[in-house]
Structures are given as C-alpha cells and as structure tokens.
Amino acid sequence: MGKEHILVVGPSWVGDMVMAQSLFKILKARPSKPDIDVIAPPWSAPIIERMPEISNRIELNVNHGEFGLKKRFSLGKHLKQYQYSQAIVLPRSLKAALTPFFASIPTRTGFLGEMRYGLLNDIRLFDKKKLDQTVKRFATLGLPANQALGEIPKPSLNIDPKNQQKLVEQLKLSDKPAIALLPGAEYGPAKQWPLDYYRELAKRILDSGKQVWILGSNKDKPAGDTIVESLGEHAINLCGETSLADAIDLLASAEHCVSNDSGLMHVAAAVNTPVIAIYGSSSPDFTPPLTERAQIQYKNLDCSPCFKRECPLGHLNCLKTITVDDIASQLPL
Numbered sequence: 397m398g399k400e401h402i403l404v405v406g407p408s409w410v411g412d413m414v415m416a417q418s419l420f421k422i423l424k425a426r427p428s429k430p431d432i433d434v435i436a437p438p439w440s441a442p443i444i445e446r447m448p449e450i451s452n453r454i455e456l457n458v459n460h461g462e463f464g465l466k467k468r469f470s471l472g473k474h475l476k477q478y479q480y481s482q483a484i485v486l487p488r489s490l491k492a493a494l495t496p497f498f499a500s501i502p503t504r505t506g507f508l509g510e511m512r513y514g515l516l517n518d519i520r521l522f523d524k525k526k527l528d529q530t531v532k533r534f535a536t537l538g539l540p541a542n543q544a545l546g547e548i549p550k551p552s553l554n555i556d557p558k559n560q561q562k563l564v565e566q567l568k569l570s571d572k573p574a575i576a577l578l579p580g581a582e583y584g585p586a587k588q589w590p591l592d593y594y595r596e597l598a599k600r601i602l603d604s605g606k607q608v609w610i611l612g613s614n615k616d617k618p619a620g621d622t623i624v625e626s627l628g629e630h631a632i633n634l635c636g637e638t639s640l641a642d643a644i645d646l647l648a649s650a651e652h653c654v655s656n657d658s659g660l661m662h663v664a665a666a667v668n669t670p671v672i673a674i675y676g677s678s679s680p681d682f683t684p685p686l687t688e689r690a691q692i693q694y695k696n697l698d699c700s701p702c703f704k705r706e707c708p709l710g711h712l713n714c715l716k717t718i719t720v721d722d723i724a725s726q727l728p729l
Contacts, residue, residue, distance in 0.1 A: 400430035401478060403501060405485040405492050406440065408460060409582070410640075410659025413440050414666050415531045415686065416486060417551040420449035422538035423484075425549075433478070435471075435495060442641035443663070446553040456495065463491050472498020484537050485516065505537055530683050550686045551666035555648045556641070563642055564649075570630055572607040575727065576647055576664070578655035579623060580616035580635070584705025586677035587656050588619075589715050595623045596720045597654065598631055604729040609634055609650065611643050611660060652727055661685055672726050676715035677702050691726050693718045 402423055407413055413436065423432055433452040434444060437460075444453045456471055458464035472495040483496030485506035493515035496504045505518040512519070520541060527533045535548045563569070579594050598608045608627070610620035612635040620633030638646065643660060647653060648667035655661035655671060657678045664671050665685035673685050675694040679701040684690065694700075700714040707714075 400426070400428040400482075401480045402430045402432050403454075403475065403478075403480045403483045403496060403499070404432060404434045405483065405487060405496065406434045406436040407486050408437060410439075410443065411662040411683065412486075412530060412534075413443050414551050414553070414659070414662040415683075416534050417447050417449065417553075417666070418531050418548050418686070419484070419486075419534040419538045420447060421549040422535055424449045430481075433480075439640065442639060442644065443553065445641070446555075446644060448554060465491075465494070468494040469498050471495050472500075475499040482518075486534055486537070488522070490515065507533070507537075528681065531686060548686075551662070552668070553644055553663065553666045555667060556645055559642065560645045560649050563638070563646060567632070567634065567637070569609075569632070570607050572605065572630060573651040574607045574609050574649065575601050576609045576611050576650040576653040576655075576669075577623065578611055578653065578658055578660045578664070579619045580612035580656065580658055580660070582613075582615075582659065583678075586702070586704050586707050586712065586714075587658070587675075589656055589674045589676070589718065590712075591619055591622045593718075593720050593723075594619075594654075595625075595627075597723055598623055598627060600720070600724050600729060601727070602627060602630055606630075606651070606729070608632065609646060611635065611638070611646060654723055654727070657683060665690060672723055674715070674718055674723070676700065676712065676718075677704050677707070679703075693722055693726075 431451040435454045435456050444450050476499045480501045482503040483501040485493045488507050488509040490510040493512045497515045503518050504516045506516045507522040508519050536545050601608050607630040610633045614636035616635040620635040624631040624633045647664045647669050650669050653664040653669050653671045657675050665687035670689040671685050672691045680692045680694050695717050697714050
C-alpha cells in the first residue's frame, strides 16, 4: 500500500483558509504523514504556498456561488487517478461534496447538511455549542469520529526574507519601525472601525517616530487614501499595490498590526505579528486571531454580535465606542 493521500475541499475566504492550516497540521501529524492536496480558488495560491503541509493546490474554476456541476464532475473524474484514501469537505454545501464523490474517494468526511447523504459516507453531526469556533469545526474533521479535540495547532505561514527585502527597496519603505493598519473587511461595513479613528491613530503612530503601512486589496485603496491624506511620507497606502504574498511578508515585517476582523487579520496572526483585533458585528469567540500575541477590542454590547453586513440599527455603536485611546494604549508608542 502506498503513502496515504488526502484531498481537502478548502474554504472560500482568506481567513478561513488560514485557519484551515490547523486541520492540515493535524492531518500531517498522523503516523502515515500523508500527502495533502487542497481544492482551492485561484486567489488562495499565495497562502497555500506558505503552508509546508500542502503538497498540491488543485484549482476548481467556478465562480463564487456557481453550482458548476459539469466542472465538478470533470475535476472528480480527473482526480480519480490519484487514488485518494480520504476526502475532507470543509464547506457545508452540497456542491462542495460533489467532486470527492465523482472521484470515487472511499472515505468522504464532512458535516451533516444540505442532504449530502451518499455524497459523504463519514458524516459528522454538527454540534454548534461544542464546535463554537471555525477552527474547531475544521480541526475536528481531521480526527476519528469518536476522538475529542485536544489542543489545536495554530496556523504558521512561512515567510520569504528575500521578498521582504525586495519590497523594502521597491516600495521605498523607511527603516523606521512600522505599524500596519488593516481598515478593510470584505464582509461589510459592520466590521469596519471608522476611518477617521484609523486616521487619528495613524497621526499618533507617526508622532511617536514610527511609520504607518495601510494594507488591503484594491477595494480598500480609497479607505487607505482617506487615512493617509496629507500625513506625510511615512504614512503609506499600500492597498492594491501589493499581492497577497507581499502582504504576508510585509505583515511579518511590521512591529504591530491593528485590524478589523478580516482575512488579513488572520494572516498577521499566522506570521506571529502582535495583533490588536477590532470586533463589531462579529464575535471574537467565534473567529479569534489564532495567536498568543493578540489583544481583542470588543465592547460586547446588547446588540452585538449581530453578524450582519450593515448595522441593522444604523448607529454602529459596537465599533464607534472603541476609541482611539483604547487602541493607542495597547501599542508600543
């Protein structure tokens, strides 16, 4: 019998993909030290490349929300040749379970949901109370059905020192200590600390003799412009100027990071940078940064967490009551 070969159907969000590394570490710790392949969207390549547990990333070319039956069937038939011993399906949708079924993988593990009987044959009950964090939900699928979760290994992405140095030169970054601000949140504005608060915080960081890096996607560029406007050369908006791989290495270079509950917050935690994590509509109990070096800012108001994209009450008090002083007092300024 050859080496154990496992296929994981990965999640669709940056933060979830980072947290999935805890599962990959649990799988790799098996006595057989299995090879692990991951079905994952194209954007995830820079993250997966920084996870030494993963052998191959397999691309499923479907758009977000697309059912894509033919594509899933075709990929499943292609993967049959690799003779996987087990598939672990992290998303709880029916469509996510199709490819391992079409690949005839003998053990297909995942949670009960969306009528996946038959598609999965190692079905686990989804206990929301016991599995009260995303990382626990991922990690438990790497264990036998009757085994209790022990200590969960934390994500730890590899860093590329050569790329770090190249970025300093390319982006003309100062050698001052840098504090990274991450003002974006893909999910929606109910997770975004106000930009004028970020701007005031940036001023205080600059006054302390440090530099400020604003990191995020191209969508976050206007927010970054708002924060750094007329603050001088040491306040740098890098949103849209860097790839995800670059963001990983820059976050690892930063002295500290202040972030909304976002994918990049989980990246910062996984490169061991101290994180101040700001929670509004979401809960630090559910998706905390998986690091010992995190400080949580969360007011736990009666109306939160609501898990809404926009504040249903229209006041955003869950975020506005977290003051600049609250954050600045936790930074090395």
